[in-house]
Amino acid sequence: MILLTLMAIVVIAIVTQRSLFGVVILSGAYSFLMASVLIVYDAVDVAMTEASVGAGVSTVVLLGTLALVKTREARADARQPLALFVALVVGAALVWGTLQLPSFGTADAVIHRHVAPYYLQNVVPQTNVPNVVTAVLADYRGYDTLGETTVIFTAGIGVMLLLRGAWRRAQRNRKDA
Amino acid sequence: MKAIQTFIDHYNYFITIFLMVAGLYVVIARGNMVKKLIGLSIFQTSVYLLYIAPGKIIGGTAPIIDPAFKVYSNPLPHVLILTAIVVGVATLALGLALVVRINEAYGTIEEDEIFRQDGGK
Numbered sequence: 001m002i003l004l005t006l007m008a009i010v011v012i013a014i015v016t017q018r019s020l021f022g023v024v025i026l027s028g029a030y031s032f033l034m035a036s037v038l039i040v041y042d043a044v045d046v047a048m049t050e051a052s053v054g055a056g057v058s059t060v061v062l063l064g065t066l067a068l069v070k071t072r073e074a075r076a077d078a079r080q081p082l083a084l085f086v087a088l089v090v091g092a093a094l095v096w097g098t099l100q101l102p103s104f105g106t107a108d109a110v111i112h113r114h115v116a117p118y119y120l121q122n123v124v125p126q127t128n129v130p131n132v133v134t135a136v137l138a139d140y141r142g143y144d145t146l147g148e149t150t151v152i153f154t155a156g157i158g159v160m161l162l163l164r165g166a167w168r169r170a171q172r173n174r175k176d177a
Numbered sequence: 178m179k180a181i182q183t184f185i186d187h188y189n190y191f192i193t194i195f196l197m198v199a200g201l202y203v204v205i206a207r208g209n210m211v212k213k214l215i216g217l218s219i220f221q222t223s224v225y226l227l228y229i230a231p232g233k234i235i236g237g238t239a240p241i242i243d244p245a246f247k248v249y250s251n252p253l254p255h256v257l258i259l260t261a262i263v264v265g266v267a268t269l270a271l272g273l274a275l276v277v278r279i280n281e282a283y284g285t286i287e288e289d290e291i292f293r294q295d296g297g298k
Contacts, residue, residue: 004192011199011219020211027215034222041233042240042250046225046258053266058218061266065211065273069280083206091198095191103186105235107248112234116251124242132240132252137259148260155267162274166281 003040007033020071024062031055045133189230196223208288210276214269221265228254228261 010030017023031054038047102109119132119140129135137145184191196219203216232251240252280286283294 004189008192008195011196014215014219015199015203020209023212023215027218030219031222034225037226038229041229042237043229043232043255043258044239044241046229046255046262049259049262050222050225053262054222058266058269061270061273062211062215065277068277069211069286080202080206083202086205087198087202090201091194094194094197098187098190098194099183101187101190101231104189104230105233107234107237109231111231111254112251116253119252120240120242120249130242132242132249133255133259136252136256141256144260148264151264152267155271158271159274162271162278166278169281 003033003037007037018072020066024059024066027062028055028059031058045131189226193223193226193230196220196226210279210286210288211273214272214276217272218265218269221261225258225261228258 007030010026010033014023014026014030017026031050034054035047035051038044038050119136123132123135124130127135127139129139200216200218200220200223204213204220207213207216232254234248234250237248237250238246240249240255242249276286279291283291285291285294
């Protein structure tokens with residue numbers, strides 16, 4: 001609960017912060033808080049991924065971008081009533097929707113009575129992998145994971161194509177000058 | 178009294194919604210593209226909480242089978258969100274590459290300046 005409150009505070013800081021460098025560092029802190037919360041929620045695999053990918057890789061990529069662009073947000077704080085209105089309406093709809101959800105941590109919620117018990121009971125006899133998350137990701141849903149890696153591969157190709165063109169033009173400009 | 182109980186039971190959802198709304202606001206209201214992308218990733222990470230929090234059982238443990246434990250939290254949201262995290266960082270990297278490219282073409286990453294250079298309003 002305290003961690004969640006801290007996350008909210010960090011997000012307020014991100015929204016109000018003008019220096020992009022500060023925003024990037026704060027979003028790293030946000031990712032680590034997220035990882036801590038995930039550990040409290042028993043999602044240890046997800047927490048590890050979030051700490052390494054969210055707080056590590058994302059921050060490095062963002063800092064790499066900041067090295068190439070201006071690091072100061074230009075506009076003076078213009079109030080955006082329409083954006084605020086849209087955000088508040090969405091928020092109110094979501095609050096209204098979640099009020100009917102089961103209370104936090106109850107064991108007999110619908111989510112725990114569907115296919116999750118099947119996996120928990122059969123994972124060791126069927127796959128011999130004690131970590132259920134790993135077994136579902138790589139054994140039962142292996143093709144989905146293959147699709148996921150395809151997405152990452154495509155994104156990687158896209159990044160390479162975009163940045164290589166930029167690098168080449170920079171080389172040419174240097175030669176001309 | 179009941180209202181307070183409901184509030185405490187759903188506190189995680191309220192924080193999740195707050196993060197989501199803050200991310201949405203940043204995406205709409207801020208003109209700086211790096212800031213926009215960070216807002217988008219806050220929006221995205223709030224969805225992780227929305228998925229993982231209902232999977233937690235109080236008194237349960239991480240879903241790694243061991244004879245010493247009986248109650249495990251739900252492993253399925255964890256699997257879904259593992260995928261989402263990795264795809265999220267891939268899209269963030271692609272977006273940032275586009276930002277670098279836009280900065281090269283226009284010399285700025287502020288949305289209104291780009292519109293002005295394009296001869297828009």
